[in-house]
Amino acid sequence: MKKLGCLVPLVIPVVILFMLVVGVIIAVTGSNGTTGSGSSGEVEGEYTFNAMNQAVERYRIYFEKYANENGIGEYVDILMAMTMQETGGRLADVMQSSESLGLPVNTITDPEESIKQGVSYFANVLEQADGKIKLALQAYNMGNGFIDYAKKHNNGEYSRALAFEFGEVMASRLGWSNYGDENYVDHVMRFLDKKEAVVSGNGQWSLPLKNIRINSEFGPRRHPVTGELNKFHGGLDFGCTPADSIMSVANGEVVEAVHSNIGYGNYVTVKHGSNEYSRYAHMSSISVSNGDVVNQGETLGKCGTTGTSTGTHLHLEHITQLGQPHNEKSNPRNILGLEAK
Numbered sequence: 001m002k003k004l005g006c007l008v009p010l011v012i013p014v015v016i017l018f019m020l021v022v023g024v025i026i027a028v029t030g031s032n033g034t035t036g037s038g039s040s041g042e043v044e045g046e047y048t049f050n051a052m053n054q055a056v057e058r059y060r061i062y063f064e065k066y067a068n069e070n071g072i073g074e075y076v077d078i079l080m081a082m083t084m085q086e087t088g089g090r091l092a093d094v095m096q097s098s099e100s101l102g103l104p105v106n107t108i109t110d111p112e113e114s115i116k117q118g119v120s121y122f123a124n125v126l127e128q129a130d131g132k133i134k135l136a137l138q139a140y141n142m143g144n145g146f147i148d149y150a151k152k153h154n155n156g157e158y159s160r161a162l163a164f165e166f167g168e169v170m171a172s173r174l175g176w177s178n179y180g181d182e183n184y185v186d187h188v189m190r191f192l193d194k195k196e197a198v199v200s201g202n203g204q205w206s207l208p209l210k211n212i213r214i215n216s217e218f219g220p221r222r223h224p225v226t227g228e229l230n231k232f233h234g235g236l237d238f239g240c241t242p243a244d245s246i247m248s249v250a251n252g253e254v255v256e257a258v259h260s261n262i263g264y265g266n267y268v269t270v271k272h273g274s275n276e277y278s279r280y281a282h283m284s285s286i287s288v289s290n291g292d293v294v295n296q297g298e299t300l301g302k303c304g305t306t307g308t309s310t311g312t313h314l315h316l317e318h319i320t321q322l323g324q325p326h327n328e329k330s331n332p333r334n335i336l337g338l339e340a341k
């Protein structure tokens with residue numbers, strides 16, 4: 001859980017007052033709240049050492065949306081790892097971002113609102129940290145006073161020792177037994193190790209983009225927009241930018257080049273054999289027409305976010321028959337030769 005940082009000096013007195021009130025409540029009820037001391041110990045045993053779980057994964061579309069809005073689109077995985085550390089996706093204030101607004105802990109009741117605020121706050125500290133990711137992460141937890149402290153005492157660099165030192169300084173200044181999570185960077189990073197993107201493929205199909213970053217896996221999931229449970233995701237999602245060209249994964253013939261603003265948005269389907277098709281969805285523009293013969297690697301159009309999508313990505317499908325239901329499609333990872341996660 002994030003501890004109170006010194007975001008805005010004016011906020012502190014209000015926050016301290018609140019802490020006192022909460023302290024009394026904790027003393028009375030005997031429960032260990034989310035404020036005060038011991039949060040890192042509390043978090044420690046709580047999560048399994050897995051990659052992003054569905055509780056956080058289901059919000060990916062919001063992370064993409066607000067990361068892009070704040071110009072930090074490449075930090076989606078880090079933001080999601082932070083959320084794993086903050087709440088594991090199990091509280092409405094998923095990023096524990098109410099404190100960055102100077103509000104008491106857990107006062108944001110809408111996950112999208114929490115992500116919107118958390119991402120914006122992170123973009124802010126990242127900028128103050130001159131793009132240094134570890135420094136920014138620790139500041140997300142301890143407040144941006146940590147950045148000033150690092151600039152003053154450690155040439156603007158993060159170190160764990162510095163986080164401990166700053167924690168002690170702040171704890172003694174505020175009269176708390178503990179301030180923040182001094183191991184926050186490591187705690188977040190452990191969720192990232194497992195989420196490293198697969199880069200190279202050696203399958204029958206070539207890769208549809210120059211840089212491969214998988215955003216969402218093929219298979220059952222909770223639909224990020226409708227919230228519907230067990231909606232089957234019939235393709236593999238790749239992160240990309242509107243400047244990225246989408247390339248045909250194999251030789252074939254374009255059998256669908258559809259302009260639409262619902263569902264797949266603008267999409268292209270290429271037939272590679274009697275029982276093999278690739279489909280590319282949410283494109284911003286299409287540069288081929290129905291009936292075109294295309295070569296492997298040939299550009300089909302550009303990445304986009306048309307149709308049911310809130311962030312620029314490529315949704316790629318491996319279909320064996322046109323019109324087949326999502327759950328009968330194949331996982332594109334196999335034919336692309338990308339290792340299963």
Ligand SMILES: [Zn+2]
Nearest residue numbers: 235236237315
């Ligand atoms: Zn998709």
